[in-house]
Amino acid sequence: MLNNSIIYQVDAFAEEAFKGNPAGVMLLKEEVSEAWMQNMAMEMNLSETAFVFPKNDYFEIKYYTPTVEIPLCGHATLASAHIMYSVGLVPTDRPIHFKAKGGDLVIHYENGFIAMEFPEYQVSATEIPVNFESLLGFMPKEMYKSEANWFMAIAENQKNIENCSPNFEALNANGLGHLMISAEATHKEADFVVRCFVPESGINEDPVTGSAHCALTPLWAKKLNKNNLVSHQISKRGGALMLNYSNNKVKIKGKAITVFKADLSI
Numbered sequence: 036m037l038n039n040s041i042i043y044q045v046d047a048f049a050e051e052a053f054k055g056n057p058a059g060v061m062l063l064k065e066e067v068s069e070a071w072m073q074n075m076a077m078e079m080n081l082s083e084t085a086f087v088f089p090k091n092d093y094f095e096i097k098y099y100t101p102t103v104e105i106p107l108c109g110h111a112t113l114a115s116a117h118i119m120y121s122v123g124l125v126p127t128d129r130p131i132h133f134k135a136k137g138g139d140l141v142i143h144y145e146n147g148f149i150a151m152e153f154p155e156y157q158v159s160a161t162e163i164p165v166n167f168e169s170l171l172g173f174m175p176k177e178m179y180k181s182e183a184n185w186f187m188a189i190a191e192n193q194k195n196i197e198n199c200s201p202n203f204e205a206l207n208a209n210g211l212g213h214l215m216i217s218a219e220a221t222h223k224e225a226d227f228v229v230r231c232f233v234p235e236s237g238i239n240e241d242p243v244t245g246s247a248h249c250a251l252t253p254l255w256a257k258k259l260n261k262n263n264l265v266s267h268q269i270s271k272r273g274g275a276l277m278l279n280y281s282n283n284k285v286k287i288k289g290k291a292i293t294v295f296k297a298d299l300s301i
Contacts, residue, residue: 040298040299041061041062041296041297041298041299042059042060042061042075042079042084042296042297042299043059043060043061043114043118043293043295043296043297044057044058044059044060044079044081044293044294044295044296044297045057045058045059045060045113045114045117045118045291045292045293045294046291046292046294047109047110047111047113047114047117047243047245047274047289047291048110048113048243048245048268048274048275048276048289048290048291049243049272049274049289049290049291049292050290050292051292052292052294053272053294054272054273054274055110055242055243055272055273055274055289055291055292056082056110056241056242056243056244056272056274057081057082057242057294058081058082058083058084058085058108058110058111058113058114058115059075059076059079059081059083059084059085059111059114060084060085060087060111060114060115060118061075061084061085061086061087062087062088062115062118062119062122062124063086063087063088064088064089065088066088066095067086069104072084072086072097072099072104073099073103073104075099076099076100076101077101077102079101080101081101082100082110082233082238082241082242083098083099083100083105083108083110083111084098084099084111085097085098085108085111085112085114085115086098086099087115087119087133090134092132093132093133093134094119094131094132094133094134095133095134095135096111096112096115096133096134096135096140097135097136098111098135100233100236100237100238101237102236102237103236103237104136105137105236106135106136106137106138106183107135107136107137107138107153107183107246107249108245108246109151109153109243109244109245109246109247109248109249109287110242110243110244110245110274112133112135112140112142112151112245113149113151113245113287113289113291114291115133116131116142116144116149116151117149117291117293118293119131120144120149121293127144128144130142130143131143137154137183137246138153138154140152140153145288147290148277148288148289148290149288149289149290149291150286150287150288151245151286151287151288152284152285152286153245153246153248153249153284153285153286153287154249154283154284154285155249155250155252155253155280155283155284155285156181156182156183156185156249156250156253157181157182158179158180158181158182158187158250158253158254159179159180159181160177160178160179161178161179161180161186162178163175163177163178163188164178164209164210164211166209167188167211170201170202170205170206170209170211171188171199171201171206171216172195172198172199172200172201173190173191173195173198173199175188175189175190175191175195175216176189176190176191177189179250179254181249181250182249182250183246183249183250184213185213185214185215185247185250186211186213186214186215187214187215187216187217187250187251187254188214188215188216188217189216189217189218190216190217190218191218192218192219192221193218193219193220193221193228193269195216195218196216196217196218196228196229196230196269197228197269199216199230201232203232203234203239204234206232206234207234207235211232212232212233212234212235212236213232213233213235213236214231214232214233215229215230215231215232215244215247215250215251216229216230216232217229217230217251217255219255219258219259220267222267224265224267224275225265225266225267225275226255226259226261226264226265226266227251227255227259227264227266227267228266228267228268228269229244229247229251229266229267229268229269230268230269230270231244231247231268231270240270240271241270242268242270242271242272242273242274243268243270243272243273243274243276244268245276245287245289248266248276248278248285248287249285251266252264252266252278252279252280252285252287253280253285256280262279262280262281263277263278263279264277264278264279264280265277265278266278274289275289276288276289277289
């Protein structure tokens with residue numbers, strides 16, 4: 036049963052608590068004001084909080100950072116589906132249909148994993164800013180821009196990604212406030228590694244970023260000539276994403292852990 040008074044916190048793309056990316060989830064009976072959702076997201080102070088409410092034969096989902104609404108968020112979608120399946124709102128043998136500003140999403144429960152079908156983000160090559168190395172400490176070999184305003188820098192090696200320590204204020208001031216950096220993985224457990232910096236939306240480094248893989252997955256699928264890939268987001272908390280690219284769709288699989296649920300007093 037939908038409940039207006041409970042909020043959940045979920046660690047997404049994780050198999051144990053305090054890993055992956057935490058998201059807030061609220062299951063609502065009906066849409067509430069944008070101002071209320073923004074205030075609640077600011078109160079939660081997580082990279083994203085998702086608000087879900089029913090519409091006929093689907094659910095609408097909205098995502099807020101502490102400062103802005105965003106069109107699409109992978110880990111908050113995973114967290115929301117995890118709660119909906121966990122509380123029995125949707126049986127695990129049925130898909131969840133979400134409508135988000137960033138696209139229509141179909142979610143399935145698959146042997147303990149949650150599988151999400153996301154749209155592909157088109158990418159195009161772009162020039163590398165002349166001051167990139169001074170901002171991030173390495174010079175990428177390629178630079179792209181994708182839909183949803185992501186810049187993507189492809190590094191020579193994984194060490195560049197691990198050692199990067201950007202000045203977030205300077206990134207934002209130089210138009211790179213929505214940046215992912217990625218490289219081919221040096222360990223066998225993954226195909227590529229990534230870190231995501233989003234100071235433009237009030238998030239310096241996002242722990243695990245599902246939506247970024249709408250652009251990363253097709254790019255690496257072409258580079259590595261394979262459609263099934265594993266990504267490791269090597270933030271402090273870290274997370275693993277199992278990926279498939281086919282028919283201009285990106286399938287992202289992961290697990291999630293409910294950390295707590297709380298009754299609102301307002």
